[in-house]
Amino acid sequence: xxxxxxxxxxxxxxxxxxxxxxxxxxxxxxxxxxxxxxxxxxxxxxxxxxxxxxxxxxxxxxxxxxxxxxxxxxxxxxxxxxxxxxxxxxxxxxxxxxxxxxxxxxxxxxxxxxxxxxxxxxxxxxxxxxxxxxxxx
Amino acid sequence: xxxxxxxxxxxxxxxxxxxxxxxxxxxxxxxxxxxxxxxxxxxxxxxxxxxxxxxxxxxxxxxxxxxxxxxxxxxxxxxxxxxxxxxxxxxxxxxxxxxxxxxxxxxxxxxxxxxxxxxxxxxxxxxxxxxxxxxxxxxxxxxxxxxxxxxxxxxxxxxxxxxxxxxxxxxxxxxxxxxxxxxxxxxxxxxxxxxxxxxxxxxxxxxxxxxxxxxxxxxxxxxxxxxxxxxxxxxxxxxxxxxxxxxxxxxxxxxxxxxxxxxxxxxxxxxxxxxxxxxxxxxxxxxxxxxxxxxxxxxxxxxxxxxxxxxxxxxxxxxxxxxxxxxxxxxxxxxxxxxxxxxxxxxxxxxxxxxxxxxxxxxxxxxxxxxxxxxxxxxxxxxxxxxxxxxxxxxxxxxxxxxxxxxxxxxxxxxxxxxxxxxxxxxxxxxxxxxxxxxxxxxxxxxxxxxxxxxxxxxxxxxxxxxxxxxxxxxxxxxxxxxxxxxxxxxxxxxxxxxxxxxxxxxxxxxxxx
Numbered sequence: 001x002x003x004x005x006x007x008x009x010x011x012x013x014x015x016x017x018x019x020x021x022x023x024x025x026x027x028x029x030x031x032x033x034x035x036x037x038x039x040x041x042x043x044x045x046x047x048x049x050x051x052x053x054x055x056x057x058x059x060x061x062x063x064x065x066x067x068x069x070x071x072x073x074x075x076x077x078x079x080x081x082x083x084x085x086x087x088x089x090x091x092x093x094x095x096x097x098x099x100x101x102x103x104x105x106x107x108x109x110x111x112x113x114x115x116x117x118x119x120x121x122x123x124x125x126x127x128x129x130x131x132x133x134x135x136x137x
Numbered sequence: 138x139x140x141x142x143x144x145x146x147x148x149x150x151x152x153x154x155x156x157x158x159x160x161x162x163x164x165x166x167x168x169x170x171x172x173x174x175x176x177x178x179x180x181x182x183x184x185x186x187x188x189x190x191x192x193x194x195x196x197x198x199x200x201x202x203x204x205x206x207x208x209x210x211x212x213x214x215x216x217x218x219x220x221x222x223x224x225x226x227x228x229x230x231x232x233x234x235x236x237x238x239x240x241x242x243x244x245x246x247x248x249x250x251x252x253x254x255x256x257x258x259x260x261x262x263x264x265x266x267x268x269x270x271x272x273x274x275x276x277x278x279x280x281x282x283x284x285x286x287x288x289x290x291x292x293x294x295x296x297x298x299x300x301x302x303x304x305x306x307x308x309x310x311x312x313x314x315x316x317x318x319x320x321x322x323x324x325x326x327x328x329x330x331x332x333x334x335x336x337x338x339x340x341x342x343x344x345x346x347x348x349x350x351x352x353x354x355x356x357x358x359x360x361x362x363x364x365x366x367x368x369x370x371x372x373x374x375x376x377x378x379x380x381x382x383x384x385x386x387x388x389x390x391x392x393x394x395x396x397x398x399x400x401x402x403x404x405x406x407x408x409x410x411x412x413x414x415x416x417x418x419x420x421x422x423x424x425x426x427x428x429x430x431x432x433x434x435x436x437x438x439x440x441x442x443x444x445x446x447x448x449x450x451x452x453x454x455x456x457x458x459x460x461x462x463x464x465x466x467x468x469x470x471x472x473x474x475x476x477x478x479x480x481x482x483x484x485x486x487x488x489x490x491x492x493x494x495x496x497x498x499x500x501x502x503x504x505x506x507x508x509x510x511x512x513x514x515x516x517x518x519x520x521x522x523x524x525x526x527x528x529x530x531x532x533x534x535x536x537x538x539x540x541x542x543x544x545x546x547x548x549x550x551x552x553x554x555x556x557x558x559x560x561x562x563x564x565x566x567x568x569x570x571x572x573x574x575x576x577x578x579x580x581x582x583x584x585x586x587x588x589x590x591x592x593x594x595x596x597x598x599x600x601x602x603x604x605x606x607x608x609x610x611x612x613x614x615x616x617x618x619x620x621x622x623x624x625x626x627x628x629x630x631x632x633x634x635x636x637x638x639x640x641x642x643x644x645x646x647x648x649x650x651x
């Protein structure tokens with residue numbers, strides 16, 4: 001019986017193990033937003049900088065209108081300063097979705113570098129497409 | 138019809154055959170019901186298939202239109218108001234990848250309040266349906282950045298419009314992509330692999346069905362109504378089900394089913410009849426035969442117990458009843474031959490025995506003897522000791538006489554009153570005399586006191602003996618009469634004595650024979 005339980009547990013765990021890990025639920029120092037909140041924030045904050053933390057080819061296929069592509073691993077403090085010199089500039093990070101860790105890493109770093117207003121759009125590109133929101137290429 | 142004239146076999150066989158006949162008729166009649174049900178079911182499921190296919194086709198077309206709008210708005214230069222019309226003509230003149238999947242009719246550009254800014258090409262399409270405009274205007278929040286669209290129809294025909302927001306997240310306006318849904322809905326026919334056509338809201342043929350030809354009667358039309366933005370029927374999608382083919386399929390299935398059903402029923406019926414015949418009909422038939430045989434003559438015949446439980450029970454009951462009746466009849470026979478008081482044979486039994494032995498003696502020309510015994514002064518005995526004592530006395534005498542006469546063929550009987558007879562077949566006068574003497578000795582040994590007797594102080598008897606060899610034309614009554622005379626003489630000569638037959642006794646008057 002115990003053996004069977006072990007096998008069952010193993011079977012249940014296997015698909016999860018095969019998937020990529022989930023992004024954290026929250027990132028300290030950042031504000032979690034949904035797609036709808038992201039749109040409203042962009043509308044109300046014209047100086048907002050949207051940063052797409054995905055690979056260049058993914059960005060080329062389609063992205064949120066107005067987003068700037070900056071891969072999380074390429075993002076140094078200097079590179080980010082070139083895009084947003086003022087630490088008070090609001091930033092919004094996103095990547096592919098909840099199985100993508102790029103935007104959460106990037107947002108956490110930006111917050112650690114002193115950017116005061118960092119938004120993190122956890123649902124990312126998948127949620128954007130699901131909501132049939134405008135796409136830029 | 139009288140039920141008592143119908144045999145169990147006919148009744149059950151008739152019922153079984155009737156059940157089978159009804160089943161067969163029902164199967165044949167049900168065929169048409171099944172056909173109707175199969176067609177209804179087929180139409181229902183087909184209608185659902187058309188619905189799913191049509192929704193999928195339109196969903197894909199809408200996706201293409203949204204993608205086309207997305208890529209088109211990248212190129213639009215809204216500030217160049219004068220050339221907007223030319224910019225919108227570009228997809229028609231150059232041909233976009235997405236445009237190949239759509240039958241584009243017109244592209245129209247609106248400001249955020251849905252006022253027309255520019256439109257493409259020479260085509261004239263009725264203005265944006267009010268229903269769609271209202272739907273887009275009423276949207277709030279993030280929904281305002283989403284594409285909207287739907288099917289609608291005008292006098293010219295059906296259209297599908299998709300409104301794509303322009304200007305990214307700043308909503309500078311809307312781009313309307315109008316395409317002809319017939320181009321895409323044609324694909325439904327390929328998906329369902331059967332003759333397929335499209336009709337307008339009023340039933341006008343927009344896409345005539347292919348592959349039907351002139352043989353339209355064999356097809357059943359299955360219709361699915363596509364609703365437009367205003368909720369009314371915009372298009373009718375019609376698939377044509379080949380009824381002949383469906384019925385042919387059904388017919389084949391039905392024949393196989395029916396044949397197996399009939400085969401099974403027939404086999405079951407045969408088995409049932411065989412079992413019934415073996416364990417019910419035949420046993421009952423035999424039992425009836427045996428019962429009749431038993432009733433007719435047969436002394437000790439029993440009905441054989443066989444077949445099913447009920448037949449067993451009836452046979453057992455009949456056997457028990459027969460046995461009981463036999464027992465009672467035997468008892469009655471025995472009782473009818475005995476004298477009620479003394480328990481020895483009565484006069485009736487004596488008469489039968491005399492007749493039987495007389496004939497036998499006549500056949501064998503053997504001597505036969507008869508002793509007629511009378512208890513002396515029995516009337517006085519009764520008067521003196523009472524009737525109860527008289528009865529006891531007679532019982533004792535009868536008992537003693539029975540013991541004294543030993544051969545199985547000899548018979549002691551009560552002749553009436555205080556008279557007894559002893560019938561001795563194959564016995565001559567000497568033998569008869571010995572028996573008579575033995576009887577008198579027995580009486581003496583018995584020594585029943587008799588105060589009122591004139592001869593002795595115990596009960597005594599007078600015996601008349603007659604021995605004859607039956608001749609032709611002589612009745613057995615002659616023997617009785619002869620013995621009677623001898624007895625009369627014994628009484629006349631003083632009682633308590635034995636008198637034998639004399640010549641004059643044998644020459645009896647003719648009256649004695651009567």
